[in-house]
Amino acid sequence: MSVVRQSLAVLRKDLLVDLRSLRRVVAVSLFGAMTLLLFSFAAGTDSVVLKEQAAGYLWLALFLSSTLALSESFRVELEDDALEGLCLLPVDPRALYYGKAVANLLFLLALSCILVPLSFGLYGPSLRLPLVNLIALLVFGLAGLAGPGTLYSAMTSRARGRDVMLPLLLFPLVVPVLVAGVKGTALVFGGDPMGQFGSWLQLLIVFDLVYWSLCGLLFGKVLDS
Amino acid sequence: MNKYFEKEHILLVVGLAMLAWGCNQALFVLPGETYMGEVFRIFFLHVPTAWNSLLIGTVAFGAALGALVKRSRGWDAAVEASVEVTLVLIVMVLIQGSIWGHGGTWGDPRTEAGSTWWEWEPRLTASAVMALSFAGVLSLRSFIEQFERRVLWTAVATVIAYVDVPIVYLCVKWTDRGMHQDHSTPSTVSDVYHWPLRVNAFAVLLIALWLIVRRAKLTLARDAARADQTPPTESTTPLVAGGA
Numbered sequence: 001m002s003v004v005r006q007s008l009a010v011l012r013k014d015l016l017v018d019l020r021s022l023r024r025v026v027a028v029s030l031f032g033a034m035t036l037l038l039f040s041f042a043a044g045t046d047s048v049v050l051k052e053q054a055a056g057y058l059w060l061a062l063f064l065s066s067t068l069a070l071s072e073s074f075r076v077e078l079e080d081d082a083l084e085g086l087c088l089l090p091v092d093p094r095a096l097y098y099g100k101a102v103a104n105l106l107f108l109l110a111l112s113c114i115l116v117p118l119s120f121g122l123y124g125p126s127l128r129l130p131l132v133n134l135i136a137l138l139v140f141g142l143a144g145l146a147g148p149g150t151l152y153s154a155m156t157s158r159a160r161g162r163d164v165m166l167p168l169l170l171f172p173l174v175v176p177v178l179v180a181g182v183k184g185t186a187l188v189f190g191g192d193p194m195g196q197f198g199s200w201l202q203l204l205i206v207f208d209l210v211y212w213s214l215c216g217l218l219f220g221k222v223l224d225s
Numbered sequence: 226m227n228k229y230f231e232k233e234h235i236l237l238v239v240g241l242a243m244l245a246w247g248c249n250q251a252l253f254v255l256p257g258e259t260y261m262g263e264v265f266r267i268f269f270l271h272v273p274t275a276w277n278s279l280l281i282g283t284v285a286f287g288a289a290l291g292a293l294v295k296r297s298r299g300w301d302a303a304v305e306a307s308v309e310v311t312l313v314l315i316v317m318v319l320i321q322g323s324i325w326g327h328g329g330t331w332g333d334p335r336t337e338a339g340s341t342w343w344e345w346e347p348r349l350t351a352s353a354v355m356a357l358s359f360a361g362v363l364s365l366r367s368f369i370e371q372f373e374r375r376v377l378w379t380a381v382a383t384v385i386a387y388v389d390v391p392i393v394y395l396c397v398k399w400t401d402r403g404m405h406q407d408h409s410t411p412s413t414v415s416d417v418y419h420w421p422l423r424v425n426a427f428a429v430l431l432i433a434l435w436l437i438v439r440r441a442k443l444t445l446a447r448d449a450a451r452a453d454q455t456p457p458t459e460s461t462t463p464l465v466a467g468g469a
Binding site: 148151152155156158159160161165168169171172173175210211214215218221222224225 | 293350354357358361362364365368369370371373374376377378380381382384385386388389
């Protein structure tokens with residue numbers, strides 16, 4: 001089996017696990033929704049301010065919920081030593097990584113399908129650029145979270161203090177994703193007279209290329225121990 | 226050599242002597258800079274520290290690659306020591322930069338923006354991210370008890386954290402420079418400043434190398450002492466001895 005087919009098999013397994021028990025989806029979405037609500041309470045009731053900050057709140061909610069989603073993705077593998085079973089399979093470790101990472105990306109995209117409409121409802125921003133721009137930004141931005149996040153969660157889920165370790169390692173790394181995501185989304189909401197949207201999207205694509213290839217290479221070492 | 230003077234102390238002695246000469250030149254001999262005046266003199270410490278933080282970060286990256294391949298205590302101690310020294314240097318850079326930024330008259334001359342402790346410009350942000358990433362590596366390490374796992378995961382996290390180092394180096398080329406000028410080279414720095422800057426750069430490098438060697442020796446000595454204390458029945462599994 002080629003690496004691609006092996007990755008697809010891992011992806012299928014992860015999606016099945018998520019679909020059969022919707023626990024993770026429901027819990028993480030609720031947490032994300034709660035975060036969006038909390039931001040609006042903290043910022044006050046000024047609708048102009050909320051509209052201006054909508055992009056930032058949306059991405060922060062996605063960031064905070066993503067750590068829950070990512071750490072959960074490897075925690076399930078620890079039950080009944082499932083991870084050991086996976087490691088014993090005659091598959092390339094890269095296939096495990098890419099299968100898991102794509103599953104996490106799809107999970108985060110599903111999460112954004114709930115949080116984006118909700119943030120439109122709560123903060124009332126308007127779409128000044130076509131919706132496809134926002135979708136592209138979410139796909140590449142969340143890929144930037146899922147790529148290194150999958151590798152780190154494979155480590156932190158097996159370390160002590162895992163709840164604090166994942167965000168501690170992941171957040172400094174993904175600062176460029178947050179900056180590009182927030183700036184790009186603000187342009188989608190506020191209009192882009194200077195044509196800057198493309199460069200933020202490019203930054204995300206370069207970030208994804210660097211980390212998806214680097215993490216794929218290193219994942220075998222993490223599983224080795 | 227007696228037991229108080231080990232070979233690596235030569236690095237410290239030479240480094241301190243060079244630093245003393247460089248700082249004497251920077252503080253008392255050289256003329257102040259035309260636009261920034263006296264506060265500019267911190268340049269002779271700030272720039273060498275910044276160069277060395279990136280350089281030692283690269284040493285940490287190399288050691289991490291070594292640790293990924295060899296998985297030995299020696300390489301692991303080298304990774305730990307160089308990551309720690311990188312973190313110390315980059316934090317020093319941030320502090321020195323804040324002092325310089327606060328003491329100087331920065332900002333856009335067209336407005337009245339003056340001194341500032343912190344500015345969200347590309348190089349400062351990238352340096353802060355670098356400090357947090359390297360601190361994260363050490364923090365991760367402290368949570369892992371099993372020896373081989375600690376070696377590999379520290380190395381993996383170091384390699385990933387290192388991606389930020391070229392960004393810190395190159396962001397003045399790629400983006401709006403903010404408070405920083407282009408790379409300091411003989412063509413961008415006034416002639417009279419070359420030698421003190423170079424001497425200080427090598428001085429900081431020697432002191433940093435001394436710190437790395439001392440730190441790595443300390444880790445190895447501590448591991449050896451722990452291995453001695455472990456009862457013979459348990460010492461048959463050397464892989465967990467380091468984390469016990």
